[in-house]
Amino acid sequence: MGRVVQLLSCAALLLAAAGPVSAATLEVVMHQADGNPVADAVVTLQGPAHAPTGLLKADMDQRGQRFAPHVLAVHTGTQVRFPNSDNIRHQVYSFSAAKRFELRLYEGTPSEPLLFDKAGVVVLGCNIHDWMLGYIYVTDDPVFGVSDAQGHVRLEQLPPGDYHVTLWHPQLNAMQPLDGGTLHVPATGLSHSVVLALEPVSADLPPTPSAFGDAFHRAAHETAQ
Numbered sequence: 001m002g003r004v005v006q007l008l009s010c011a012a013l014l015l016a017a018a019g020p021v022s023a024a025t026l027e028v029v030m031h032q033a034d035g036n037p038v039a040d041a042v043v044t045l046q047g048p049a050h051a052p053t054g055l056l057k058a059d060m061d062q063r064g065q066r067f068a069p070h071v072l073a074v075h076t077g078t079q080v081r082f083p084n085s086d087n088i089r090h091q092v093y094s095f096s097a098a099k100r101f102e103l104r105l106y107e108g109t110p111s112e113p114l115l116f117d118k119a120g121v122v123v124l125g126c127n128i129h130d131w132m133l134g135y136i137y138v139t140d141d142p143v144f145g146v147s148d149a150q151g152h153v154r155l156e157q158l159p160p161g162d163y164h165v166t167l168w169h170p171q172l173n174a175m176q177p178l179d180g181g182t183l184h185v186p187a188t189g190l191s192h193s194v195v196l197a198l199e200p201v202s203a204d205l206p207p208t209p210s211a212f213g214d215a216f217h218r219a220a221h222e223t224a225q
Contacts (some may be wrong), residue, residue: 024154037151047163067134110133171198
């Protein structure tokens, strides 16, 4: 018994000496060539990090007759709820190949979330309000994030190592994801700047129904690649 206790004590000392497993942070700054920040850009990483486990959940809200957030990134296998925080009813749907669905005219929150189990771009619309346009980017990559209004994406708790980067934004040409190359993320972390060339949006607000149909067509094309 004394021998076992001694061995366990030695093991504990070795673990304590090794210290906690290091985790790094990657800060990605997205902007256009003129320096303007790019919001709603998705960054995904493939590398040493493991895929998320457990029940994956996310919300795509509707506030002020807009989808909130405008771009939502989720891992494949995520259950997404569609709460309606407006005081009017919406009818949310998508024709995208990655997820075709329709939520009939409703208020509040539908009782059952929807499972997004196929990677790709899902373009969202509302049958009642043509200008409502949102996106769900479904990825198999284990690490991902969406840029804020300042164009920043902060990805934390990364095992140091090499990561392959994929970039996406709804205003990229044909809505195709971009290969962002490979980054080496050291234990001390990394700050990385990315310049994106975006297609201009229509000056007419809100978007017209034809622009909405265009988005669906591009999303279906992207998924088929």
